Amino acid sequence: MQRLTFPVPPDCDGMRLGVFLRTRGVSAACIKSVKYQGAGFFLQGRSVYTDERVRAGQRITFDLPPDPPTDVQPEPVAFSVAYEDDFAAVLDKPAGVAVHPTLNHTGGTLANGWLNLLQSRGETGVFRPVNRIDKNTSGLVLCAKNAYAAPLLSKSAQKCYLALVQGIMPPGPGRVDAPIARRGDSIIGRCVDPSGKPSVTEYTVLGSGGGHSLLACTPVTGRTHQIRVHLSWLGHPLAGDDLYGGETALLSRHALHCAVLRFDCPPDGQHRRVVSPLPADFAAACDVCGLPAGDELMLMLSSILPPG
Structure with missing residues (x-):
């Protein structure tokens, strides 16, 4: 489970929490999932609703809900990790490997390989490709490691x-x-x-x-x-x-x-x-x-x- 923390800057003083979160790039869908599927939002360690106003200098924290179950099965697949941090991973895909399972490629895809890598690390997660390339195109595929990061990476x-x-x-x-x-x-x-x-x-x-x-x-x-x-x-x-x-x-x-x-x-x-x-x-x-x-x-x- 990943915890996010956002300090409230002076120019956001008096904003409602939901509006403030949107200024930090938290999508409406992510806010909804934290409210209804997670533990909610905390202001200075106190549980709060999204219509409460925030003040400069305060800190907002929340945990991202667990990823939903996936039908994609872990499989060893050839690829390399070109970049990775807590929010994004860039995978270098060889030609001949499909990005995700389809009717014609139910296994042996980059998605299967990514889940296999996570499993080998003792981690859980889902495959969230931000860009997709053809099976026989080689090169870089950007993936979001959580629901918060996905729309921000897609936009940029x-x-x-x-x-x-x-x-x-x-x-x-x-x-x-x-x-x-x-x-x-x-x-x-x-x-x-x-x-x-x-x-x-x-x-x-x-x-x-x-x-x-x-x-x-x-x-x-x-x-x-x-x-x-x-x-x-x-x-x-x-x-x-x-x-x-x-x-x-x-x-x-x-x-x-x-x-x-x-x-x-x-x-x-x-x-x-x-x-x-x-x-x-x-x-x-x-x-x-x-x-x-x-x-x-x-x-x-x-x-x-x-x-x-």
Whole structure:
């Protein structure tokens, strides 16, 4: 059980407790769960209701209720922990591992692996991914470790993906603003269509060679397959992405890696920036094309989504 404490600053003097908690980032749903499923709120050690007024210098404390039961079973799954504190965890997922169980992937997912890690530590919890990536996309997945942190992390998270595309693109920045809809001939496929939802991807071409280009892509919106669809629509499908016109000679899966993740960490909102180097298959494809894949690439990414 996790206990949170919030001192009341002078500018919140006289606020009702419920309003004060919202200024600290505590969601309405979290307040409700503490009231009805937990032990409630305490002011200077005294139990209080959310309509009571708080005074500067006082301290509000409360325990987050236990997580609800989950149907996800612990299983050993390959992944690494790139960052972790009491409120957030950033997991580095290899390609080929689904993020969470579905009808087609009931086990062997990142969710199963996270619960297995918690169990090995003697801890309990649930899997709360803030961002999701495709099964064959590698890289960083941000997870909230409690219900308080989840909406705050979701609000602040930003991602940068590395994409290896077919064809030579001019160096420098670019932007795709094209709506995305379901593709009629496929259960999972998407396409650019005027009837679709607004979708925006910003990118920077980091280099070209061997008939391919390496891009750093930052999705402004979060549509399914957004980067894959947008780049294919530009005429530059991802290497290995046979769903959207890519060839598999260079890479057997689509060349997309979530390389940079920036977020504001609760409860103080301190900026965090986590970076994941290219996995071996992606790096090897870049080497074949004469494109940066190691320290040089990480240096190029240092100016993208800076921590401050």
